[in-house]
Amino acid sequence: MRHIPMILRQVRRSHLQAGLFVLCVALSLATLTAFSGFARSVSRALLEDARTLHAADIIIRSHDPISAPLVQAVDRLADQGRIVKANVHEFYSVVRAPDEKASVLSRLKVVEAGYPFYGQVTLKSGRPFKQVLSPGACIVEQTLLDRIGLKVGDRLKIGYTTLTVDDVVTAEPDRPLDLFAFGPRVFIHSSDLDALGLMTTGSRIHRLVLLKVMDPLQVDAIAAGLKQASPFDGESVDTYLTSGSVVKRFLDNFLFFLKLVGLFILIVSGLGIQSTLTALFNEKQRTIAVMKTVGASGRFINTHFMLMVLLLGTAGTGVGILAGAAVQGGLAWMLGPLLPEGLGLTIAWTGVVEAVMLGFTVVALFSFLPLYRLKEMRPVVIFNRLPSVGIARWPYFLSALLVLLFFLALVLWHMRDILFGFYFVGAVVALILAAALLAQLALWTMKRLPVRHLALRQAIRGLFRRGNATRAIMITLTVSLAVIFGNHLIEKNLNATFVQSFPADAPNAFFLDIQPDQTEAFSAAIGHPVQFYPIVRARITGVNDQAIDRRREGQKRRDNLSRVFNLTYRQGLLDDETLIDGDTLFRSDWTEPQVSVMDSIVEMREMKIGDRISFKIQGVPLTARISSIRTRDSRSLSPFFYFVFPEEIMKQAPHTLFAALTVSPGQMGPLQTSIVSRFPNISVIDMSQTIGILARLMARLSRIVRVFSLFSIAAGLLILVSAVFATRAERVVESVYYKILGAGRRFVFTVFALENILIGLLSSGLALALAQAGAYWVCTLRFDIGYRPFFPISLTMVGLTVLLTVTVGMAASRSIMAKKPVAYLREQQNE
Incomplete structure (x- = not known):
């Protein structure tokens, strides 16, 4: 208890740094607490209202x-x-x-x-x-x-x-x-x-x-x-308990992604905790030196500052939980249109308990290194302003290993998917390492540039000021901005490919459930010959005599073999299709039933030519041998099928037909009315409306992701403010010396502004490079669409980042620039 009064006095004297530490702790917990609590709340509400949601x-x-x-x-x-x-x-x-x-x-x-x-x-x-x-x-x-x-x-x-x-x-x-x-x-x-x-x-x-x-x-x-x-x-x-509703499936998938965002923000905010705590202890160097000089033991000092960290961490955890509850309410509001009406969402107390435990774990992990460095703060070094003696490397490696294991355990706990957990952690670690390497390279280059402009040269020297957290700031901002920039670039490319660039000659009207005896009359109503695509609905029951485990298949997050597939029959390839395995669509030397499969099926489960797939078509079993494997241009909007059979095999099966036509926007409504009035059983899907719905969905979800990604930027800005406060003494000395040597307040402002511009420009520039590379990989290799870098938008994002960095940095430096030389010299004389 004897430590508490002293801790409270020290917190009051360093209230800005202490407040930043509390904010970093709160930030690290707020989003993950909100996502986890919201997921638990939704699951519980859906369980309680399960009978109502299924009406039976x-x-x-x-x-x-x-x-x-x-x-x-x-x-x-x-x-x-x-x-x-x-x-x-x-x-x-x-x-x-x-x-x-x-x-x-x-x-x-x-x-x-x-x-x-x-x-x-x-x-x-x-x-x-x-x-x-x-x-x-x-x-x-x-x-x-x-x-x-x-x-x-x-x-x-x-x-x-x-x-x-x-x-x-x-x-x-x-x-x-x-x-x-x-x-x-x-x-x-x-x-x-x-x-x-x-x-x-x-x-x-x-x-x-x-x-x-x-x-x-x-x-x-x-x-x-x-x-x-x-x-x-x-x-x-x-x-009603085992049936998954559409609402639950959507929320499970979306909250799964939001949890990834929360985990990412947690690790970035953890870096902020470590940086702000280091800055806080640097500010307490003289206090530590005095305590050691008057006989305080290392154990006493460690206990004292561990209690300080515990006190501030408790405050940060409490703020984080309250902020998480508020964010959870905002999340419920943003997802309101997607939730069942009257679904009662309440606070999930298990999530609160988990958040408390998580908060103390995060504080302990990211406080380890700054607390360990306390014993290296020697009075003689501090009073004589000598260079600090570097500590051994093993604490750094141990700290990094503990953080990595904790992060991996957290991913596995929330994702319940070991393989995906390793992939995700590996991707985040790779992103952080890439950002760290690029930041180090940029700073190394900047330090060696022959700069003649005085203010710019002083600004570059300020990046390497003793106690400055330039590297940590750049890494945090680079990683955070890379995620936000990449998400925005991917969204813009998807929008440009599928929404804005809808080809003028692409089919935009799909006519479904056409009966075989209606083809001639339908073509006559359209006024020109129409290509019809047969559809036979079936399920896959086995591959090479191995039965499909539908439960296991259904648990996969990607497309899988458990669902109902649409089969078709024809004798040739479509214009946008090519064979990647096999010489012809069907082989003439085989007498048994054959089927050509799309390469997407091979990605769901490994298959090759000669393998046998068993189907069940409205209760009738059919086994066919794979004769070829096809691929298609995914940028094409033409109809396609995963499975294609020869006509003689499938023509007698119960089926319907559909047609895909290109209709001008002004004729869509009249044509739909005309066709349905003559053929009431035919349904017409207007693809322009479908594209609009998907565009609105993508925009809504992207906005939600961007809102929560801003939390990671906030962590980087907190580190920036912390660095300004931690180096306040050095900055004040610089400012006073500039003024004593004849520089005006404008010169001091220019130096500090250029320093913040460099941090913002380097961080956002590196982030943009990583984002462009990542978005290019996702769009070209995963989505198989063309890529546009969107340079005007990219430069705008960089400009906004620089403006934000300068605004925050200069606001934190305002009191430093206002310091008058005479007041500072009087303070030094009094000391």
Whole structure:
């Protein structure tokens, strides 16, 4: 306890450095605490509201008609009174105004009585959903009425029938993410399903059977029995706890990425903790010298300053947790449009406990080296202003190793993926090492430049001032800015490739679910010959007689073999396709079924020519031998398929056709209305709208990432301010000497401004070089798109960084420049 009063006095005297240390600790925890707490809160909320989010206890899903054995098992349970069921059919279709002058692609949801079993479908009128939805009527979203020019009570053409709009829906419990959904919602009574005429062979229909279990304790047992009754892989039987919603899948993936950002900010802020603490101890050199001179032992000094670090670290952890809670609220606000309405998010106390433990670990790790260096502060060296004796190298290596192991453990804890954890840590370490090497090279070069301009020469000398943290500042800012610049450059290239540079002759209208007997009439309606692409939906059951483990495949974060694939048949390559293995698409010397695969499939699982792939097509098994491997120009917007069969193998399988056409923007609406009025079963996808939706999604997510990446820049700026304060004595001496020798305040300002300009210019320039290299690699090798460096935008980012650095640095140096020589000399005389 005897240390506490002395610590408090020292903190008050060095309140600026102490405050910077607290801010660095808080910064290191705020984002990761927010991301981790938000993820836990979302998971808990989704778990608590799982029944509502799925509207049932058990959910059966299939893109094909539910198998007879499973239907019989469900009917038996219903006859026994153990469950209540409701069939739901979801699909896209174009709906039209009665006069056929306007149409819009919509999401149809055909439901039976009983839906939803949990939660409420909220209507604008406030009436009960189950009473409003009746045969011959429909309930729609307001956007549909606005776009098509109708109102409640008007008639609406859907498929081959006409229904009356009875109300407007404002919320539904199992609503998908609007950001990924094309078209407004339309609810239809199940008795009108046949009248729609849209349940044709091969149509893209999502079938659900929702079950309410009368005895909640039997949910798992009934679900297990239904799984055994299902003979097909294409059917899934899940409970409300095991079924992953679209919302949860999106949030899991996005929060996974945000956690990466949080971990990166944590390591960068840790460098700030180490730098500010070193600066704080440098400021306390005279205090330490006096304490040692009057007999204080090394143990006493270490204990004293460890308690100081613990006190400041505790304050920083508390501030970080509070800031993390605020950031968590901001994150919930920014992601508001993507969250289910009414989802209750509360503070996850397990996340708070984890944050407290994390805070003390971070402080301990990054305080190790500055605390160790305390014993090297010898009174004779300090009082006589002699050069400091360098400490042994092993503490540096030990500190770096501990930080690396801690960072790796943290990545594995949050990511639960060992291989990815090593990749990510390796990438961050490589980025930091590259920044450190480039910063060292830049400073080495700068120190040896023959500069004649006096102010610039003094500014360069200031970069190497005793106690200055120029290298740490540059490394931190370079790493942080490289991530932000790289993210922005990648976003601009994606936007330029897929949004702004949409080729004029590229297909922008896709017509889906065309039946084989409609091809001639469809071509006649278009007015010219049309190329049709057959679609056969199937699942892969095995490769080379090895069954596909769907659970393991589904856990992969990239595309995998567990999903439903679209197969096709034709005899030749498309214009944008080339063979990378094999002489021809199909071999004439093989008599067994053959299939050509896209190179993307080989990336999902290693395959080669001659391997056998087993498919199940609507319950019918088919095994084919790989005859060739294709690739395509990913910049092309033409249709493509992963699997291509010979026509004689697949033509008899149940299938639909689709066509891709280039339509001028002014003709898109009239053409859509004309086609759907003649062929109500055909859906039209306007790719220009799809591109717009993806562009808005990319912009929203990029803004969120940029906001949180700014935290890492804040860490670099805190180090900059800390360095100014830590070298305050040397800067004051320089300023006084300049003035004594006849320099005016303008010269002093110019020297300090040039010093900050050099730091900002070097850091942002190195960051831009790393960002350009990284963005080029991602765009050309990972996304396979052309790369543009965007030099005007890049120079703007560098300019803004320099301006920010100069502003912060000069603000921190204001009191130093204001010091008058006479006042300083009087202070020295008094000492």
